[in-house]
Amino acid sequence: MRFTSRSSSEGVTEQLFTLPFTFGEIPGVLWTPDGATGTRPLILMGHGGGQHRRAPGIVARARRFAAECGFAVAAVDAPAHGDRPRSEEHDRLIGEMRSRMRSGGDVAPVLAEVHALIAGQSVPEWRAVVDAVQELDHVGAGPVGYWGLSLGCGLGVPFVAAEPRVRAAVLGLNGAETSAEAAARITVPVEFLVQWDDEMVPRAASLALFDTLGSAEKTLHANPGSHGGVPAFELDSSMRFFTRHLS
């Protein structure tokens, strides 16, 4: 793990890093409270499709998790996203997805293929990121939470199912294109977000994914509006949820 920059503003330190791994260098960001020492909860955040490790929605949430909850927060570019190369297989599937979106065809099966392809890389990568980040003195081996919506949910479900260090997860804005088999293996508390008028995820598919989660404690929060319109008060709720389960 190699740090390439460090900056601080409004009480939060942001460190850019790269982590060498099987599929090439993983570019990432770590946010911690200024002057942090010792072990603390770590939130791993998964960005949405077409986004990257420093997308505005990631940065804004990560800074509040660090500043207000005292957590460490890490985000990396997902495979084929941000500064990372695409394989021919990525290009083929993304091309197929765009072509179906243009023609009004059924995008869901292609999206499921994209998620499965990327998750095959991202699950082991994210485990390596947790390994590396938790070796830092100001992060340590505390409880881990996962936050990810949309693609971040599609990749998050198999990650949370596979990684016992994750104790709680905020997921959502995703449906049938996510592995139901992995969802059923999740047992940690989940807060699951649904946008009631989501133009990308059918309501029934969202509800079905929530239904499939194996967790004894799972709570669904549905709000009116489009895929991108999650209301601000849900971030307050996510912070309380992680505080309750990781602190």
Added chain:
Amino acid sequence: MRFTSRSSSEGVTEQLFTLPFTFGEIPGVLWTPDGATGTRPLILMGHGGGQHRRAPGIVARARRFAAECGFAVAAVDAPAHGDRPRSEEHDRLIGEMRSRMRSGGDVAPVLAEVHALIAGQSVPEWRAVVDAVQELDHVGAGPVGYWGLSLGCGLGVPFVAAEPRVRAAVLGLNGAETSAEAAARITVPVEFLVQWDDEMVPRAASLALFDTLGSAEKTLHANPGSHGGVPAFELDSSMRFFTRHLS
């Protein structure tokens, strides 16, 4: 309005009262923070079917609303509940409902009739309760919230739709037996609770009622478990919701 008793414990004063009204005396309870003076938000709470103004779930929530949020809280026996008489019409419908429950018949249409009958009385009664309670110096004419699940939702929907002093409502555990026409006329923020494995309210009916609410800000919270199993953290959420909209 006549107060019949007053007691205090753990920072909350409980006053029993009766209010004379069209359909006879309404027995009620008012909770306020000890030593309260001046205007504060008022929460009107509607109890569940077969319950009464001092049911454990009402008292526990009311005390926290008063102690932790500084609200005044009022609850009264619904018509045909608690210390109030039943008419022949109540007896006939309740008998019919029990007989259908025993035989596995369709309870929903009878329940809708019960709700409509009782709401015809409770809506004007609750408006009179708000009138009377808000004349007290330690309550005053502040913003009003409504909290009611199950029967408390069935009666609450037409009340919230009719009463402009209500600025926010927590509703839920109810479905198609509630007036969809009234639900569509509600425009204030609503937090709507669904029990995912509710043995009394079909999931689809709950979701349909949430869908019908006319409010621009409405948020659905669904949790696993039975009709009576709303998790404790939802009370924390209700307190924050009312604090956000009434303070």
